[in-house]
Amino acid sequence: MDKRKGRTIKIERTSTRLQHSLDYLFDYYYQAKKSEGRAENTLNTYVQNYNYFCEFLEERKIIRDIRNINVEVGRDYIIWLRDEKRRFSDNCNVPESVRTVGLLPKSINTRIKNMKTMFKFLKEEEVIEADPFTYLKNVQDIGKDIEVLTAKEMNDLLKAPNQRKYSDFRDFVVINLLIDGMLRVDEALTLRKTDVDFTACCATLRREVTKTRKPRIVPITKRTAKLMQELIRESTEFGSENIFLYNYGERLVPNHFRHQLKKYADRAGIAKRVYPLRGDAVTRGRRSQRHLQVILGHADGRMTAHYTHLYDKNVKKNHDEFSPLNAVIGKLEKPCNTNRQS
Incomplete structure (x- = not known):
């Protein structure tokens, strides 16, 4: 004009x-x-x-x-x-x-x-005549070394939530799941009750929630499965299909959990920056490269043919033996029943 x-x-x-x-x-x-x-x-x-x-x-x-x-x-x-x-x-x-x-x-x-x-x-797509950012360079990122948590620090982190409170117990279960299944936070928090086979001890990650847009099945230990079942019983009154909920019934979101994780780290006296535990879990225990590739859901064109079927008995057996949780809490520790407050 x-x-x-x-x-x-x-x-x-x-x-x-x-x-x-x-x-x-x-x-x-x-x-x-x-x-x-x-x-x-x-x-x-x-x-x-x-x-x-x-x-x-x-x-x-x-x-x-x-x-x-x-x-x-x-x-x-x-x-x-x-x-x-x-x-x-x-x-x-x-x-x-x-x-x-x-x-x-x-x-x-x-x-x-x-x-x-x-x-x-x-x-x-020829929608614009020229790309204005063709010559735009990235910022130099020197970066910092990521300090992974020791087994003791991860154990201290697990002890930080007050399991008599619903919200803390919920977070305790999330932490266990993240370490055990080596999931991304958003993958864990979007799990529904129907996504978990508590008999076979595995969780199905739907394609719409995975980073690679490919579904995958992740094995979990019996201990983690029992904890998740206990949490579901605690939140029955909400009638939600989601597993991880706020104490008013809405689905828990990643940013809130990350904030909670930092709170527990401070409570446990951990000076390191606590990431959502995926990298820490990878460093715990022995496991095959194929097992890690399947569980983590990393995209790798060279290995695509090997991961058409994302879950088999060998992967599950490998996981039971070498779950990161074993290095953190030991194989014999069992969850205890606790009366919780909302």
Whole structure:
């Protein structure tokens, strides 16, 4: 639109303006990925990262038009993420103490990667004429060595929840499951009662919740299976198909559990940064490379043919013998019945 002598003059057609709209282009990209069957969590990540970019554009007063986006804008976006973006600003449930300014290089590169992937896709589809982020480089990430927990520290972590409280017992069961099955947090928390075979002692991870979009079956020990059954009995009144619930019946979400995990680590006197235990579990006990590949659900093109059938008796036998829980609590320790308060 142009204004001359008090009159508004239309220059571009509405359809032309629309095709340059970032919101329109993002929706085109989102719908394409949705049609490809991307996981719900992955689609939510696309939305979150696009919202980050829109927040930056709004602060810089840049109109959301593809013609306003170039590599210089991309570099300014990186600087904004590093020096100005407030962490967890969109999450009111996170304590003020962790809402620090500036993202870590790994987080910045994740945000950039998502936008670069979108623009590359739009260019390949010939929806846009040029990819504005082609020459945008990632932030150098020196990184830090990840200190895995010792068996004693993991044992102390397991002792930290007060099992007389429902919420603590629930978290205690999640911790056991994460160590035992070496699951990702979101994989564990999305488990439904029908996903677990308590007789065969295995859990089925549905394709819509796995990172690779492939279903897999993960063996668990009898001890973990009994703990999960006990938790289900504790939450019968909610009538939910989900296993891990808040004390008001809604499904537990990963961010809340991560916050709880940090609380238990502090209670146990663990100075190390406690990640969601997947890496720690991998280091415990002996197990074959094939067993790890199947249980962890890592995508590896060279091994695809070997993992068509994700579960067999040999994997289950291997897991019973070498479960990470054995190195943490010992094979003979059994769960105790405890009267809990909500």
